[in-house]
Amino acid sequence: MKKALYLHFQIFALIGLLAVGSCSQKDNATEGETTPMLAKSELEDEAWHMEELYWEFVQKIDTVAYKTLWHEDFMGYPGFGDGVSDVSKIASWIPDLHKDPDLKYSYTLHKKGSNSIEDVVMVFYDTDYFWTDKENQIVRKETYKFTHTWKKVEGKWLILGGMAAMKNQGNLEIDE
Missing domain, CATH: 1.20.5 (Single alpha-helices involved in coiled-coils or other helix-helix interfaces)
Structure with missing residues (x-):
């Protein structure tokens, strides 16, 4: 018993x-844990693909599609202006790249690094901007450095924050 x-x-x-x-x-x-977490490298590859898409929108002057890449609460330090900006002004710089009808704007991306921490990915890269004339000669070149922080929100990658600045084109001398 x-x-x-x-x-x-x-x-x-x-x-x-x-x-x-x-x-x-x-x-x-x-709690949203129904999908398996991607490997670190897969997350970083997806975020890099989003950066490539970002620049395709810039090239096409597609500011409507470009604006879909940003989280509504985005805050960043853009390469234009002197201060921090929210999402409301995020596409204002794109038309200026294409304003001269005699010059064609193009770009080249140079990935410098990326890091994922759980479901957030930070991407760091340089972008060369080129303007060429009708003979396809480069008449102007600028290089900027970028960082964006991406997060997948409801299945869609969005930029949470970022920073852009012109990269030093030469050595700066500092007076002591």
Whole structure:
């Protein structure tokens, strides 16, 4: 009788553990953990692809599509102006790249690094801007350095923050 009682106790304990495990899995599913986390390199590759898409929109002067890349609460330090900006002015610099009808704007990206921390990816790169004339001769070149912080929100990559600045084109001398 004691063995039967002990066996029943073990069965009930096992059922209880299974029930708790099942509830725990359901709780995790409701917290958004239904999709497996991508590997670090896969997250960084996806974010880099978004940077390439970003520049395709700039090249095409597609400010409507460009604006879809930004989180509504974005805050950054853009390469234009003197201060921090929110998402409201984020595309204002694009038409200026294409304002001279006699020059064609193009770019080249140089990935410098990326780092993912959980579901957030920081990307660092340089971009060469080129303006060429009708003979395809480069008449102007500028290089900027960029950093963007990307996060996947409801299945879509969005820029949370970033910074852009002209890269030093030569050595600066500092008076002492």
